[in-house]
Amino acid sequence: MSHTPSLGIITPKLKASTIVSMLKKGIRSSGRGLMDYRQVEIASGYVRNADGSALVRLGNTVVVAGVKLEIGSPYPDTPNEGALVVNAEFMPTASPTFEPGPPDENAIELARIIDRSLRELKVIDMSKLAIIPGKRVWVVYIDIYVLDHDGNLVDASSIATLGALMNTSLPRVEVDETGNIKVDRSTRLSPLPINNKVVTVTVAKADNVLFVDPDLDEESVAETKLIIAVSDDRRIAGLQKSGIGGLTESEIMQAIDIALKTGSSIIETVTSKIASS
């Protein structure tokens, strides 16, 4: 059962009111403008044993995403395509308010937002992931671990996911005449086939002011957030209003415009950083 959360880390009232009054003047405690995204650092291939991985720092938020490819059965409705499984965990390292244990509703929501953005845009070319069509296919497991929490976990996770997918390569497989499959992870045949790129952009609202990429303090004063998945061809590939407030129609359209602009520049940044690493 979902319940109204308690405050977690309590932001002192004085600090909260200062953050809000500054936002209303268009300034943020970090010195950023309302539409400024934090610096993104990405370490591609951070985990050697994963089939693809990336560690992302978004300001002081740290997320590692890893891809593991396993051989499995296809979904009955797509017998000749690979399958995708996305999971996220908020590690107790990230915040004193995170408890060990199975993913809570926030982690499940995060994983499902990213899952939908990848699936709907067909980011991974699943048609190239059949090994024995109709019987055996690659299952792409994407696991996201939040290591340090300073706000905007969804965007950091989505950037890490994109980075990990772009870093993923398919191992060599041999199928013998009896249908046994042998995987040789020491030989990499080709990169994971990718059709499109997608990232989410989170726009937060506090006291009727919209701003992008909230940090943890800003999230504590924000009434609500709109998470917008943006594709490399500037389409909207998913939406989620998250948090207890509401948005007007014009605020939603403003947030969309902010996201479409910001999203394509993040995709460019990630792509160039991975290419140069």
Add this chain to the structure above:
Amino acid sequence: MEKPKLIKENGLRHDGRRPNELRPIRMSVGILNKASGSALVEYGETKVLAAVHGPREIPQRHLLLPDRAVIRCRYHMLSFSTHERKSPVPTRREIELSKVIREALEPVVISETFPRTAIDVFIEIINADGGTRTAAVTAASLALADAGIPMKDLVVGVAVGKVDGVLVLDIDEEEDMFGEADMPVAIAPSLGIVTLLQLNGVLTREEFSEALRLALAGANLIYEKAREALRDRYMKVRVEE
């Protein structure tokens, strides 16, 4: 299963509706005996029951808040509500939907009235034919109103979809399954705010803007029906012979 034709040559949908037409909608309020408030809402073949218990004290005292009531919400599908039997264990989908539905209701409930209590909202999907979460929001807000909980507004929901390239209002299961996009929206019409917004699918900015307009227009029609359902329950005066 092959993808059926969702928009026919005459521009009508597979069930004969126009793109901007709702399914037949029925609502009844105050239909359970023991709950503080309840409502049964049907959008076509989608049938949702909502019950509210509280404000009340709960044994899980650590959940309570000193300055407001906590809202607890569970979206749950009956095992036979879907084509394939749904296992009774809570799915990740149900966990996520419980959260987004709670967050859709929070902005209208004046929870400060009842500190250190819980308001529990139980939503049972009796039959699922698309648009269950939006029908659930409508049912839940009617049940909250029926429970006499102070609210700033009702919240009503409807899903818009894109099928065969056409934006359509109040999509059913078939349109959801074979369509290109599904966008559930819930609004508090008098407050002028959107309190639930999700998009599963890919839309251009222009398509999204049009889809949102379509959803707002549809939700406003549902809002009128919801108010009527409350009036039916509470405003009819029985004339003694």
